[in-house]
Amino acid sequence: MNNHHDILIKELIKLLEGGGAHATLEDALDGIPADKLGVKPHGLPYSIWQLTEHIRIAQWDMLEFSKDGNHQSPKWPDDYWPKEAEPAEGAWDKTVAAIKADRKAFIELLKSDDIYQPIPHGDGQSILREALQIGDHNSYHTSEIILLRRLLGIWK
Incomplete structure (x- = not known):
């Protein structure tokens, strides 16, 4: 890395992939018993499934907005949150795989585009802004998943 842009891209990728001083999203999602995915502990308004599916929907939306003017x-907020507390058969694995695939696609977008320029079909957003928003959003909800796991007694 020999310039500021390359350093920034490297740091944005670290933000999107998570880790460092904190657990990654993969850490938070690893090893959750299927019977705990739909539990809303202590009267909370969401389950681990709902948080994870929300992460998928929001990240997908930011990725698609970043690359497709149509x-x-x-x-x-209705379409960003699943109504059901528990995933349908096979939905959990599909959601986790989609989060990883969309994150990878966004990282490729980060590497290929001028991240500072406004997105042509937006109202001032840039790829840099979208990267920061995805990183912020996903880390916020990752911490909520870990909190739910602690309340359910299924965290490390």
Whole structure:
């Protein structure tokens, strides 16, 4: 790395992939018993499944917005949160795989585009802003997943 742009891209990738001083999203999602995915402990309004699916939907929306001027975002907030507390058969694995695939696609976008320029179909957003928003959003909800796991007695 020999310039500031390369250093910034490297740091953004670290932000999106998580870790460092904190648990990654993969750490937070690893080894959750299937019977705990839909539990809403202590009257909380969401389950681990709902948080994870919300991460997938929001990250997918930011990725698609960043690359497609014809993308229509889901209706906020209703379409960003699953209604059911528990995943349907096979949905959990699909959601976790989609989060990883969309993150990888966004990282490729980070590497290929001028991250500072406004997105042509946006109203001032840039790839840099979207990267920071994805990183912030995912880390916020990752910590909530870990908190739910602690309340359920299934965290390290």
